[in-house]
Amino acid sequence: MISDSQRAMLAARPRTPQFGATEGLVKIGHYRRAMPVTMARMMENALDWEHLPTLHASSFSSIDLIDSGPWGWQAEAAVPSGSAEAPDRLQIIELLVDTQKHHWVTTILGGVAEGNQIHTQAVALGKDEIEVQVDFFVPDTGLTDEQSRQYGQVMSTIYAQLYDEDESMMARRQQEMQAWAAFRKSKDGREDALDLGPVEEVRAALPRIVPFNGGRFKLDWQDGAFVVFSVRCPHMLGPLDDEPVTDGVVACPWHGYAFDVASGACRDHPGLKLETPPTAVVEDGRLKLRASN
Numbered sequence: 001m002i003s004d005s006q007r008a009m010l011a012a013r014p015r016t017p018q019f020g021a022t023e024g025l026v027k028i029g030h031y032r033r034a035m036p037v038t039m040a041r042m043m044e045n046a047l048d049w050e051h052l053p054t055l056h057a058s059s060f061s062s063i064d065l066i067d068s069g070p071w072g073w074q075a076e077a078a079v080p081s082g083s084a085e086a087p088d089r090l091q092i093i094e095l096l097v098d099t100q101k102h103h104w105v106t107t108i109l110g111g112v113a114e115g116n117q118i119h120t121q122a123v124a125l126g127k128d129e130i131e132v133q134v135d136f137f138v139p140d141t142g143l144t145d146e147q148s149r150q151y152g153q154v155m156s157t158i159y160a161q162l163y164d165e166d167e168s169m170m171a172r173r174q175q176e177m178q179a180w181a182a183f184r185k186s187k188d189g190r191e192d193a194l195d196l197g198p199v200e201e202v203r204a205a206l207p208r209i210v211p212f213n214g215g216r217f218k219l220d221w222q223d224g225a226f227v228v229f230s231v232r233c234p235h236m237l238g239p240l241d242d243e244p245v246t247d248g249v250v251a252c253p254w255h256g257y258a259f260d261v262a263s264g265a266c267r268d269h270p271g272l273k274l275e276t277p278p279t280a281v282v283e284d285g286r287l288k289l290r291a292s293n
């Protein structure tokens with residue numbers, strides 16, 4: 001929990017990134033990576049503080065937002081200690097973005113690795129491809145060349161994993177947005193019902209994902225009845241397809257929002273709800289999904 005004086009200090013900081021201004025710092029390494037995603041997805045990802053402890057669970061165990069806006073965000077995050085005995089270590093992180101120049105500066109303002117900065121420039125390589133160029137800086141405390149090189153390698157390894165995870169989220173989200181836009185534009189009408197086959201055969205092959213009227217639904221059997229729920233998270237279209245349902249609740253792997261599969265209600269954000277699923281009905285020994293009105 002940050003103190004009132006820390007909060008006042010954070011509120012007084014400038015809100016524009018000083019990209020390339022690295023006085024008092026030394027560069028310890030560089031990482032670059034091309035990814036098949038649009039610049040819009042990349043900038044959205046930089047501003048998205050909320051995915052850190054869920055998508056990047058091996059690097060962050062929790063995050064509490066302090067402030068955010070179009071300029072970026074400040075948050076208190078916990079970094080796993082790596083040991084069951086030692087408590088997680090806290091960090092105050094600030095990320096300042098220039099959305100026109102496609103660069104951002106991440107600064108550790110308190111806690112573990114205080115003073116470190118990461119300067120990232122994103123460059124469009126094509127309509128659906130970008131490259132991130134990441135420079136790692138630490139306070140100039142007299143590290144030897146060998147210590148700097150090793151520290152830089154550690155940072156590159158961590159960033160390779162973070163971008164593996166980010167790339168999968170950004171690419172998937174982009175694909176979902178395009179698929180949804182294509183369906184809305186298409187002339188295909190909505191189906192009233194979908195025949196899935198003989199009921200016992202369907203039951204023997206559960207769970208399964210069924211595309212229906214532009215949505216994607218999971219069909220399963222629980223407590224003596226068929227259940228059907230949307231596997232497209234209404235927050236940012238995260239995939240619920242492979243997530244376990246525990247006590248009737250499924251959690252999204254991107255930001256961790258939890259949904260009651262029976263009602264679709266979101267436990268974290270009452271305004272969000274899973275898409276209304278079709279209803280599973282048995283007619284003449286066959287299982288059908290019927291569009292809900």
Ligand code: FES
Binds near residue numbers: 237
């Ligand atoms: S996409 Fe954010 S919680 Fe699912």
Ligand SMILES: [Fe+2]
Binds near residue numbers: 045051052056166
């Ligand atoms: Fe990320």
